[in-house]
Amino acid sequence: MNQLLWMAVGAGAVLSIEGLYWLYWRYVGSGSVRDYINEDQEPEGDYRILRKIKTPNQRIALVEYRGQMWIYGNGDVMFSTTEDENMYAEAMVHIPMAAAGKRNKVLIIGGGGGVTTREALRYSEVEEITAVDVDDVMLEFGKHLEAMVRFNRGSLNHPKVRTVIEDGRTFIENTPMKWDVIVIDVPEPTGRYPRLSRLFSVEFYRLLKERLEPEGAINIACSTSFWMPEYFWSIQETLKKAGFQVLPFHHFVPEDGEDWAFCLATTSPVDTDGLRMLVSTEYLTPERLKDMFYMPFYFANGQNQGDIQTDDNTVLLDIVSEADYEQDGNRKEYN
Structure with missing residues (x-):
């Protein structure tokens, strides 16, 4: 009887050790998902990592979660096949x-x-x-991954669409083309990829102004982090420094508590009361559109706060780094 008991204890110990090793490998060691999925971006519940790809620019993870595809870059969700993605794309x-x-x-x-x-x-x-992305893997997902192609309705394979694999800054510097609408949908700069700051600098925004047709419009994605409003404010002030009229707006999603921030930049004033959707939209109702240009207290920049991001400083990177640090402790309170 004692022998059986000791055998059971031994087997349990082996399983415990193996389990601890697996946890170490998955979350700390060479197989760590933390290299590909940030903890605050991790799906709630069971999910499968279908592919992990390390490119010269980032670590990419293809994740299946509740029947949807999520694509991560450097730990953050870049795009997905969810309804949230539809709402974000409309805005x-x-x-x-x-x-x-x-x-x-x-x-x-x-x-x-x-x-x-x-x-x-x-x-x-x-x-x-013209759709530009720095990573060919991301464009390949958009062009050939069945779930994404179904979700984006084959848009990247459409005859009106030209895809370019290049850093967005480099592309703008080397082209004489002009556009009526420019959309900048890139993540905030981080310690893993600080060069993203060059896609938010006053020098880059001045280049965009040269590439914009008269009466054109630019939209800049400005993160979802309501606890770092300085990030949003600095982008606004940097755009103004580059000579743009700036209209900040946001899109709050009550279901998950996210508040996406954007900056509409133009060379002449825009009357928000006169803005009307020119195609049918599922989420941008007239009531919601009006509300999007009303800035809540934690986003409002009534005192023109915010520093100017240049090619030579780390304004936005410092804000993101500080906000990431404070997530583990007490978050700031903003009046």
Whole structure:
């Protein structure tokens, strides 16, 4: 009897050790998902990592969760096949399309998933869309991954769409082309990829201004982090420094508590009361559109706060780094 008991104890110990080793391998060691999925971005519940890919620019993970595809880059969700993605794409695309005088030529930087491209193709007057992404893997997912192609309705394979694998800054520096609408949908700079700061700098925004047709409009994605409003404010002030009229707006999603922030940039003033959706939209109702331009207290920049991001400083990176640090402790309170 004692022998059986000791055998059971021994077997339990072996299983415990193996379990601890697996946990170490998965979360700390060489197989760590933390290299590919940030803890605060991890799906709630069981999920499967279908592929992990390390490119010169980022670590990419293809994840299946509750029948949906989530694509991560450097730990953050880049795009997915969820309803949240539809809501985000509508805000990202249709507001600058409504604000622009024309919609013949559209540029999307950060267009690997093809969802924003799908929305831009809904306008019959669109003649050409240029979708730029730094990573060929992201564009391959948008072009050939069955679930993504079904979700984006084959947008990146459409004859009106030209895809470019290149850093967005480099592309802008080396092209003489101009566009009626420009969408900048890239994540915030982080310690893993600090060069993203060059896609938020005053020098880059001045280049965008040169590439914008008269009466054109630009939309900049400005993160969802309501606990770092300085990030949003600094982008606003940097755009103003580059010579733009700036209209900040946001899109709050009550279901998950996310509050996406955006900056609409134009060369002439835009009357938000006169903005109307030019195509049918599921989420951007007239009531919601009006509410999006009303800034809640934690986003409002009544005192013109915010520092200017340049090619030579780390304004946004410092804000993101501080906010990431404070997530583990007490978050700031903003009056």
